[in-house]
Amino acid sequence: MFSNLWNHPKTTAVGLLLAIVTIGGVFLQQGVTLGNLGTGNVVSLAIGVATALLGLLARDPSSSSTTSTAKLGAWMLISLTLLGTMPMVGCTQKQKITVAQEIVNWAPVFISTADTVNAAVEALDPATILVLRPLTLAIDTFGPQFQLAAQNYLANPNQTTLQVLQALIVQIQQNTNTALLKAAKITNPASQATATRNINLVATIANTLLALVQGISTKAQVAQMATGVHVTLAQVRPYLDQDSMQAASVKVSRDIALSVTPTPDQFFAYESRAGF
Numbered sequence: 001m002f003s004n005l006w007n008h009p010k011t012t013a014v015g016l017l018l019a020i021v022t023i024g025g026v027f028l029q030q031g032v033t034l035g036n037l038g039t040g041n042v043v044s045l046a047i048g049v050a051t052a053l054l055g056l057l058a059r060d061p062s063s064s065s066t067t068s069t070a071k072l073g074a075w076m077l078i079s080l081t082l083l084g085t086m087p088m089v090g091c092t093q094k095q096k097i098t099v100a101q102e103i104v105n106w107a108p109v110f111i112s113t114a115d116t117v118n119a120a121v122e123a124l125d126p127a128t129i130l131v132l133r134p135l136t137l138a139i140d141t142f143g144p145q146f147q148l149a150a151q152n153y154l155a156n157p158n159q160t161t162l163q164v165l166q167a168l169i170v171q172i173q174q175n176t177n178t179a180l181l182k183a184a185k186i187t188n189p190a191s192q193a194t195a196t197r198n199i200n201l202v203a204t205i206a207n208t209l210l211a212l213v214q215g216i217s218t219k220a221q222v223a224q225m226a227t228g229v230h231v232t233l234a235q236v237r238p239y240l241d242q243d244s245m246q247a248a249s250v251k252v253s254r255d256i257a258l259s260v261t262p263t264p265d266q267f268f269a270y271e272s273r274a275g276f
Contacts, residue, residue, distance in 0.1 A: 099256055102252060104150045104154050106209055110139075111147060117202060121133060127187075128191040128192075128194055130182075131195045132179065135176065149164045152164070157216075170210075172209070181239075203236075207248075208245075213225075222274050233276055
């Protein structure tokens with residue numbers, strides 16, 4: 001059967017790419033990720049697929065050059081997007097160190113942002129203070145601990161230091177989600193807007209750090225992290241500043257040299273599957 005398929009004169013690049021994308025979907029359903037395959041294998045696979053497809057296009061007399069190129073571009077984009085949106089579970093030690101350094105770089109920014117929100121709280125009305133105070137107190141507690149844990153993991157990346165980092169980011173992210181839900185219940189529109197705006201300063205960084213920590217965690221570890229979730233991102237998505245999240249994604253992608261910049265939609269889809 002497969003022999004006949006590969007030797008059939010009317011086999012096109014589009015048909016093969018459809019098969020590749022279908023197989024990729026099965027991989028995702030079965031939990032096969034970019035990290036499980038390994039970066040080197042994925043690169044080799046991508047080069048091999050591209051070479052084969054270009055060869056098939058050249059041999060396919062039924063397609064014009066322009067149409068074939070357009071089809072190839074469209075389907076390769078889908079294929080690369082599929083690969084690019086897979087989590088970096090199982091990345092190499094060198095990649096983990098790169099991500100760990102990025103986490104360390106973000107930690108002081110997170111703390112300084114929390115300080116800014118703390119200062120803003122003092123000038124707000126009592127209803128808004130009631131919402132923001134628990135969040136800022138939690139960050140005052142967990143922020144420095146997270147910064148130290150990030151430094152410890154960078155200096156000594158092992159299971160113990162990673163588990164501390166994982167536990168802390170879940171607590172921080174969950175406190176942020178809880179605050180967003182509370183802010184949505186503030187009856188004064190101006191106060192609600194102020195509270196939501198200030199919480200988002202923290203939420204953008206908390207979600208960025210969550211994604212980075214997940215990036216150096218195994219699939220089983222991410223599942224374990226999800227057991228600490230009581231407010232999901234789907235519940236608070238309407239209140240999140242997704243423009244800021246996209247800007248943070250662009251920065252992280254540049255910092256750690258990702259070939260694809262994940263969008264908020266891709267982030268939310270992955271987190272939903274992961275239980276966050």
